[in-house]
Amino acid sequence: AQSVTQLDSQVPVFEEAPVELRCNYSSSVSVYLFWYVQYPNQGLQLLLKYLSGSTLVESINGFEAEFNKSQTSFHLRKPSVHISDTAEYFCAVSLMDSNYQLIWGAGTKLIIKP
Amino acid sequence: ETGVTQSPTHLIKTRGQQVTLRCSSQSGHNTVSWYQQALGQGPQFIFQYYREEENGRGNFPPRFSGLQFPNYSSELNVNALELDDSALYLCASSSPETANEQYFGPGTRLTVT
Secondary structure (H helix, E strand, O other): OOEEEOOOOEEEEEOOOOEEEOOEEEOOOOEEEEEEEEOOOOOEEEEEEEOOOOOEEEOOOOOEEEEEOOOOEEEEEEOOOOHHHOEEEEEEEEEOOOOOOEEEOOOEEEEEEO | OOOOEEEOOEEEEOOOOOEEEEEEOOOOOOEEEEEEEOOOOOOEEEEEEEOOEEEEEOOOOOOEEEEEOOOOOEEEEEOOOOHHHOEEEEEEEEOOOOOOOOEEOOOEEEEEO
């Protein structure tokens, strides 16, 4: 069975400091990897995805994530966070040989301290 | 281009009742997936519809059922509501070209009392 583990339920960080949100997955088949963001009282928005090719993927708002196959990880990083980054971040995988259903982690709340 | 919309935004039902939630997919998308997100948890896959047929189902009982219409909009029906059904229900649509990228609606918050 496939699973996604987000190791931290909350990550508090000062504004303009760097942050890393951790994600590990378990799967016996190849997967696509995603990070979604959920702002308070809103739906989920795709932040970035890894499908193939370069293992480092970037979003338009300064986040990046690196696929590490040997460690089965897809950690999300940002070198300098802003108050507007306050949200919950979800890591998800979809199976390449399936109907692309998403399997989700429990989420990490990013708390930005002024 | 219209995004994914869901209705209603909020709903309060009593245990044992039935509920229908609706989702309109993004233009050009023929696949709709439904997820349940309980408070403080990640979403859980309920089922997916592709061209009006169920195309995969998660670990949810038969009282959770769905439908997709020729215009690719979709309904999620839940019978015999239980207190644990209280959650945010999310609909996501995708296109044949980008089947691995799902676009989410804002969700329907269901409270069962």
